[in-house]
Amino acid sequence: MGAMKETPPFFPLGSAINDHGHLVIGGCDSMDLAETYGTPLYVFAEEDIRARAREFKREFTGRLSSSRVVYAGKACLNRAVAKIIAEEGLGLDVVSGGELEIARSAGFPMKNIYFHGNNKSDAELELALAAGVGRIVIDNAWELARLDGIAGARSCRADVMLRIKPGIDPHTHAKITTGNIDSKFGFGLEDADSAVGRILSSNSLKLVGFHYHIGSQIFEIQPFLDAMHTALGFIAGVRGRWGLIVDELDAGGGFAVQYLSGQAPPSVGEYAEAIVSFFKEECRRLDLTSLSLTVEPGRATVARAAVALYSVGVIKDIPGIRRYLCVDGGMADNIRPALYGACYEPYLANRMTERANQLYTVAGRFCESGDILAADVKLPAADPGDTLVMPVCGAYCIPMASNYNAFFRPAVVMVKEGQHRLIRRRESIEDLLRTDLG
Structure with a gap:
């Protein structure tokens, strides 16, 4: 041979x-x-999945030790993939009770799970609380009120994030754009500010950070920076208005992958260098230096x-x-x-x-x-x-x-x-x- x-x-x-x-x-x-x-x-x-997971961890945590890489499970989730992701030390984002149960059946650490979704059922919120997921990402005011009530009835306090809409056009297909104002996902910034007040008055919810995701297959780096500029400015405003210092900004995913010859996207390192550098610079400027950064590659991992x-x-x-x-x-x-x-x-x-x-x-x-x-x-x-x-x-x-x-x-x-x-x-x-x- x-x-x-x-x-x-x-x-x-x-x-x-x-x-x-x-x-x-x-x-x-x-x-x-x-x-x-x-x-x-x-x-x-298998080795390709592991190599991509390691690359994201290396490129982001190598530039910012407090950064976290979370795999967006909606891209492809089964027990085999969940076990690989856990072994490589990534977190996992799920968007349904079904995805959560797949992860749990694979032995995935519940504390490393982020539960997303724009219309979670009461049963799914109950499941997330019972399982002890690390973060519940609240998408809207209705969900906020329901989760507050459900957590209160369970006499527990849930760590939550608010999903916000930075209003950025990522220059990708309309059907995979998620961070613009006219999106079914997340709070507009004014509504998000009101939601902060609601959470601060709750004994059952603890606001630990904010999340956004602007879309998928984004070849340009600038939209990531524009969205981060808006989000960090909002977080600084929340600190000024409410006296709240949150722990984490989850900047979502959207990193492009190559499907065709001659259409190579930026490398993971190029994305990481631009995003982390901008994050550090803006956090210094806004005095948010205790803030950690999370990214959620899904497609780019598998x-x-x-x-x-x-x-x-x-x-x-x-x-x-x-x-x-x-x-x-x-x-x-x-x-x-x-x-x-x-x-x-x-x-x-x-x-x-x-x-x-x-x-x-x-x-x-x-x-x-x-x-x-x-x-x-x-x-x-x-x-x-x-x-x-x-x-x-x-x-x-x-x-x-x-x-x-x-x-x-x-x-x-x-x-x-x-x-x-x-x-x-x-x-x-x-x-x-x-x-x-x-």
């Missing part, structure tokens, strides 16, 4: 191409994985750690118009292209070294014209039975998967050092019928 060739930069760390022209991930031949587990199949490289493998079926050529390459998955396992125009760069996993000189539109198998995974992409001349690989599928694909068209949600495997293990089995007809009472 000769030396293996390198893959494009957005494949999982350590990926390569072997002498057969096959994609190798975590030391495992992707063709062997597809044969063993079937397709569609999601393949996670997106590049996984690929999706599909089997090629029908190839439909409409002369002079388009050539469709149809695969055995699609929008039910990856809604992102249909939902907000996400773009991918697919390859043929069994023919990685062949010249990509044919134009295809990769179509899914579902009964929607919008079920297109990648439009007008170049691949080698494809045949039914080839295996198509979609890189950068570790974030949001699996969490947003559905049973549309009574589709079985795909299997997920974890690979490391030539070993593979099933971390989520493929669904079956029994799974589909289990909750159908007829």
